[in-house]
Amino acid sequence: MRDVSLILEEVLPALRPDGAERERIMGLAEGLMKRLGEEVLGSGLDIEVRLEGSVAKGTWIRGEADLDIFLRFPRGIDRETFRKKALEIGKGVLREHRPYERYSEHPYVEAVVDGVVVDIVPCYRVEPGDWLSSTDRTPYHTQYVIERLGEREKDEVRLLKRFLKANGLYGADAKVRGFSGMLCETLILKYGSFASLLEGASAWGRPEIIDVEGHYSGREGEAGELFREPLIVIDPVDRNRNLASALSEENLWRFVALARAFLEEPSRDFFFPREAILGPRELGAELARRGSCLAILAFGRADAVVDVVWSQLRKSEAALRRALEREGFKVYRASAWTDEEYMSAIAFELEAGELPPLELHMGPPVLKGADSERFLRKHRGAEDTVGEPWVRGDRWAVEKLRRLRRVEDALEEFVKGGGGALGIPKRIADAIERGHEILINDRASSLLEGNPKFGKFLADFLSGWPRARGGLGLGR
């Protein structure tokens, strides 16, 4: 553990905002809140303007502050007015900063002001448990954390957030499916320190139930039945909510693996990884070295708010993966990506890009007469049947010609008309239909030309692990 604390001591100073930054961020927050207060006054509604999130809690990382300013509406306001007014006020205040809409359960406004991402988010003023919208809990979260986190714990939260960011695990949005800020703070409250959390996570069970407020004291089984996720962190302000519900199973176990790797061989690289970017001339060599097949479906920007785009991209990735597997392709990895402006891509690494001409199709047990008859009627003499059905063990078998042998043909067929029939959601299907390319192996080099963002995605994709380097089993 001596090594661990040394590394953490070395990393921490780089994460703590200095006085000047604190002053600048708080000044920015106060200025925006003042202008929001004026707009609210003009609206004639009883809306409370509040600073929330990591700046309010003092847990932001140096140089990485986001401002979350909440407009807390009285509960009498109908949903439509709530949405409209919030967007109107937010856009009004941020109008000089090219504001855009974002979306979680309801829309909100975002803009970048002096290099700081500013979110203006509506919620209702309600009592705990009486939630009208998913953001209503946030003011209670902020208050809860402020009352409990000392300066030392705030540093521990910063270590955790940086560790997660460096490894692509920070954020509960559809893009990352990782750890939210409140989840980080709650985990530090539970374990006391970053290092203790890693020790604990190394031995997490399935499910692991964390309940700092003891909402389920003596009835932990109840929590295990109520929530189906492998990590269950009971929201301190809402016993019916799992703070880790947005965390994907894969990302949970990546975190556990990272925790063990860091404890075994602690290194600064876990916080500040060297970035890998695949260039157009490196791709061919990398693929030749591996021997697997890379297939990329590339298309333009999908026309929706960024959160919807990411969520639909993930669903499209899953739908295409399932369809490829149904055709007999072995998919090693799949991932989706967009620069959120011009380009989207779904990438697959496959055991092979071309399948053998035949596939064995197993039929019903010979035992079942009616099923056997149906099977024989269907396959005997069919154009794609090779030879005749035969008895294999206790069942019928038949050799069929594969319809889709090459991954490019399969993908092209899947996305015909956008791929809606396959389960590709509307915005992505529309974008695919407007134009797409399917690139196999080093033909994907063309996408890397002058596109370091995509080069970084592809490097992460092929290394199998986003960004982390120094760790055990987690770099390239």
Added chain:
Amino acid sequence: MRDVSLILEEVLPALRPDGAERERIMGLAEGLMKRLGEEVLGSGLDIEVRLEGSVAKGTWIRGEADLDIFLRFPRGIDRETFRKKALEIGKGVLREHRPYERYSEHPYVEAVVDGVVVDIVPCYRVEPGDWLSSTDRTPYHTQYVIERLGEREKDEVRLLKRFLKANGLYGADAKVRGFSGMLCETLILKYGSFASLLEGASAWGRPEIIDVEGHYSGREGEAGELFREPLIVIDPVDRNRNLASALSEENLWRFVALARAFLEEPSRDFFFPREAILGPRELGAELARRGSCLAILAFGRADAVVDVVWSQLRKSEAALRRALEREGFKVYRASAWTDEEYMSAIAFELEAGELPPLELHMGPPVLKGADSERFLRKHRGAEDTVGEPWVRGDRWAVEKLRRLRRVEDALEEFVKGGGGALGIPKRIADAIERGHEILINDRASSLLEGNPKFGKFLADFLSGWPRARGGLGLGR
């Protein structure tokens, strides 16, 4: 059913031995039994000479008689004397006909006399249930059948036997793993006729229990627990024996499928199929048409009695099939063959003869710390690991280079030193070690040159169905 009886009436006359044949066969049997009686007298032992089997029961097919003559020893004779004396007497009587040894549970003598296969088989004279050797039941079988089968039923047995022979399902030996004569006769006793048997078999369950003597009356469940085979035909003279125990599961369902096919479209071809023989110049075209891969391991004669050879060939086929599947090859069919004189072969039809360079290897759940550590220690940086292990879902995954990509390399490796380590039995391993060839696709043509027996095997193998032609889903 009208069609069915027409076909059977047309087929039957060709199956019934005529008076001249009966006379010739009975004359041959009497002559041999007389000489055996003289030999027995000389031996000073109280051995009974008996005619058994299809000739004794009058159920043989015209032109296909086998003579089974039993030497029934008193139970006091020790096993060693029993074996030695039987071979001595049998070989003595058959000495002008080049006798050879065969083997089921114990050795016996066989020779071809005037075109008729003659078996001289020892057994003990014991009371039912008190069996000392597996052939002791035969005299009781013969007596049981003679007392119950009328002339009409004998014809029905002939139809069944010919139907089975034509489709490679007659014989309980290791070569065929099909229906014994006694099983055929018992089935006809149960169903009354060949056509009724086919009707019944079309709807056989799993297990199907047939108990003509009612040994398990009212306790059929007991029989289902005692025997694990899918078809259970209680031996009328031994409630502890299943007459169908040598029938392979695949052959059972082939019979059921054949029964349905015949009833649906009855044809003479089910009894007298046109034979297919693959010639050296036809193989290439056949393989090109299919698109699968044919792999043949060919070697010389195995040095053992023919029953042992077939049994060990089947075991070798299964061992090699399992080994191929373990390496990732998809085996559609496998079969073994020997001409019992010069050549042996094990044939595989595979989805593809060459596998992709990589394979995905799934590791333990990340949850299990000690297992994960072992997995990572083993695979990180190993020579055959591509890239690094990564987390897939809740488990570790790693891409490995395949060691054996081509089926010829795999088979060559499996049979190194004969393949004993893999489970290839001794006599076959010895034969393989004396010399073997591995032939892929049309390179197997060389084996077909001037070898119609092998050509017939290969035609049956690739059609997936031995011999049957006219039937539904069962020919080529």
